[in-house]
Amino acid sequence: xxxxxxxxxxxxxxxxxxxxxxxxxxxxxxxxxxxxxxxxxxxxxxxxxxxxxxxxxxxxxxxxxxxxxxxxxxxxxxxxxxxxxxxxxxxxxxxxxxxxxxxxxxxxxxxxxxxxxxxxxxxxx
Amino acid sequence: xxxxxxxxxxxxxxxxxxxxxxxxxxxxxxxxxxxxxxxxxxxxxxxxxxxxxxxxxxxxxxxxxxxxxxxxxxxxxxxxxxxxxxxxxxxxxxxxxxxxxxxxxxxxxxxxxxxxxxxxxxxxxxxxxxxxxxxxxxxxxxxxxxxxxxxxxxxxxxxxxxxxxxxxxxxxxxxxxxxxxxxxxxxxxxxxxxxxxxxxxxxxxxxxxxxxxxxxxxxxxxxxxxxxxxxxxxxxxxxxxxxxxxxxxxxxxxxxxxxxxxxxxxxxxxxxxxxxxxxxxxxxxxxxxxxxxxxxxxxxxxxxxxxxxxxxxxxxxxxxxxxxxxxxxxxxxxxxxxxxxxxxxxxxxxxxxxxxxxxxxxxxxxxxxxxxxxxxxxxxxxxxxxxxxxxxxxxxxxxxxxxxxxxxxxxxxxxxxxxxxxxxxxxxxxxxxxxxxxxxxxxxxxxxxxxxxxxxxxxxxxxxxxx
Numbered sequence: 001x002x003x004x005x006x007x008x009x010x011x012x013x014x015x016x017x018x019x020x021x022x023x024x025x026x027x028x029x030x031x032x033x034x035x036x037x038x039x040x041x042x043x044x045x046x047x048x049x050x051x052x053x054x055x056x057x058x059x060x061x062x063x064x065x066x067x068x069x070x071x072x073x074x075x076x077x078x079x080x081x082x083x084x085x086x087x088x089x090x091x092x093x094x095x096x097x098x099x100x101x102x103x104x105x106x107x108x109x110x111x112x113x114x115x116x117x118x119x120x121x122x123x124x125x
Numbered sequence: 126x127x128x129x130x131x132x133x134x135x136x137x138x139x140x141x142x143x144x145x146x147x148x149x150x151x152x153x154x155x156x157x158x159x160x161x162x163x164x165x166x167x168x169x170x171x172x173x174x175x176x177x178x179x180x181x182x183x184x185x186x187x188x189x190x191x192x193x194x195x196x197x198x199x200x201x202x203x204x205x206x207x208x209x210x211x212x213x214x215x216x217x218x219x220x221x222x223x224x225x226x227x228x229x230x231x232x233x234x235x236x237x238x239x240x241x242x243x244x245x246x247x248x249x250x251x252x253x254x255x256x257x258x259x260x261x262x263x264x265x266x267x268x269x270x271x272x273x274x275x276x277x278x279x280x281x282x283x284x285x286x287x288x289x290x291x292x293x294x295x296x297x298x299x300x301x302x303x304x305x306x307x308x309x310x311x312x313x314x315x316x317x318x319x320x321x322x323x324x325x326x327x328x329x330x331x332x333x334x335x336x337x338x339x340x341x342x343x344x345x346x347x348x349x350x351x352x353x354x355x356x357x358x359x360x361x362x363x364x365x366x367x368x369x370x371x372x373x374x375x376x377x378x379x380x381x382x383x384x385x386x387x388x389x390x391x392x393x394x395x396x397x398x399x400x401x402x403x404x405x406x407x408x409x410x411x412x413x414x415x416x417x418x419x420x421x422x423x424x425x426x427x428x429x430x431x432x433x434x435x436x437x438x439x440x441x442x443x444x445x446x447x448x449x450x451x452x453x454x455x456x457x458x459x460x461x462x463x464x465x466x467x468x469x470x471x472x473x474x475x476x477x478x479x480x481x482x483x484x485x486x487x488x489x490x491x492x493x494x495x496x497x498x499x500x501x502x503x504x505x506x507x508x509x510x511x512x513x514x515x516x517x518x519x520x521x522x523x524x525x526x527x528x529x530x531x532x533x534x535x536x537x538x539x540x541x542x543x544x545x546x547x548x549x550x551x552x553x554x555x556x557x558x559x560x561x562x563x564x565x566x567x568x569x570x571x572x573x574x575x576x577x578x579x580x581x582x583x584x585x586x587x588x589x590x591x592x
Contacts, residue, residue: 025302034292
């Protein structure tokens with residue numbers, strides 16, 4: 001195999017490695033019910049404050065207050081478990097103070113500031 | 126009575142006596158039935174198998190086994206679908222009004238064996254074939270360093286046709302959760318607790334254990350000492366870095382790249398251009414073709430590498446069943462779709478085309494794939510017939526059912542070998558095996574002995590295929 005082939009083949013692998021997996025069915029799993037993820041790689045708590053300009057919000061959970069960064073590619077889903085309706089795709093505009101959310105963070109461990117991979121918002125009755 | 130008539134009468138009587146002394150297929154009424162089978166095996170696998178084939182999760186009636194049929198190589202295709210009754214849960218979209226739109230495409234399901242998947246979200250869909258679930262222990266793990274997403278430093282499976290088929294922890298365990306939401310729902314609201322129930326962690330662990338127990342538990346070690354000259358030549362081309370180049374992505378005819386490969390490690394994704402083939406199933410059927418973009422949202426066009434050992438009897442091929450025969454699947458790599466694809470360009474080197482096989486070479490590589498598939502079926506049959514001969518349950522399956530199911534694998538191996546004009550002597554052995562198994566099915570009292578005899582015949586068949 002030529003060096004060029006090896007380079008190209010290596011490139012083939014890098015490209016997929018940079019993408020995110022689809023999580024289409026994740027949006028239908030109620031807050032706190034994602035086995036192996038909920039409360040392991042997620043934070044569940046109430047939104048304290050939303051900073052639309054900086055695309056962040058703060059969340060209070062049992063361990064204290066955290067800042068959540070919401071990148072444009074983060075998925076936002078509306079969890080209608082309490083309303084009885086179907087879960088929906090939402091957006092950062094649905095993030096409001098006092099709403100309960102589950103945030104899947106990208107970082108390996110929890111810190112004072114976390115980057116959201118996906119957010120589920122519990123829609124009130 | 127004349128002497129001539131007496132002689133004829135005596136001959137006829139003698140013949141009747143002789144015939145009555147021959148072994149008849151009907152056992153004497155006094156022949157005792159086999160004793161109750163012994164329950165052996167891993168309880169977790171047994172539980173997982175039970176869940177996989179029987180649990181509906183309070184949904185629309187489907188189970189995992191609705192699409193991953195135990196009597197059809199843990200998959201389905203159009204020919205098999207045509208044998209199912211109208212009320213089979215596979216056709217739930219045809220008789221449940223709540224699922225009549227956007228849940229399945231009955232035309233594409235019946236014509237091409239394709240299933241609807243909302244892999245990029247609820248507002249879009251693609252049609253994909255059903256992957257078998259054999260050999261997942263050795264075919265779905267990717268290198269953590271190449272992972273696109275992983276919840277573990279050591280255990281990063283790629284699931285489904287684009288390698289990203291599972292929500293949650295995105296591993297094989299979580300795959301079942303995604304499948305229940307996608308395929309088991311009573312309505313498109315997909316409301317947990319209403320349209321289905323989510324599997325528990327214990328259930329997911331058991332189903333994962335069952336799936337990992339199915340099929341090969343280790344990789345083949347190529348080259349094999351094959352006796353067919355054509356298949357042996359095909360193996361040579363398959364492994365050649367300048368001709369077939371197949372082993373770049375299918376090392377040992379599995380689903381992984383080879384050790385020290387510049388590609389990375391384990392089971393990987395590639396864009397091979399299948400979506401660029403002319404005459405896609407959706408187009409032929411006049412149905413919407415949303416262009417499947419593979420891994421990610423939006424996708425990068427890459428699909429996950431399947432194992433080839435199990436390929437020959439699980440066609441049609443590729444993620445959209447676009448190619449019906451194993452020879453056609455090999456020939457795909459000669460065509461423009463592959464050679465112009467990202468993967469094709471990457472392995473082209475200095476040649477004008479990445480892969481350029483002549484007709485005899487295509488047939489040889491396909492013959493090799495047919496033969497290794499036959500060997501895989503022989504191993505499966507040996508497990509099944511061995512369990513019956515020992516009068517044991519096989520992962521919770523009663524020997525009476527196991528022996529019936531073994532007929533499918535026997536038919537597969539006959540089809541796979543005869544379809545390539547390969548090993549007519551072994552094909553005769555498998556026909557003999559079939560007769561023994563049919564008798565064992567018909568007469569349970571003989572099941573144990575006949576299974577042991579059938580095992581010997583398939584061992585003989587194997588010795589004709591490989592040294």
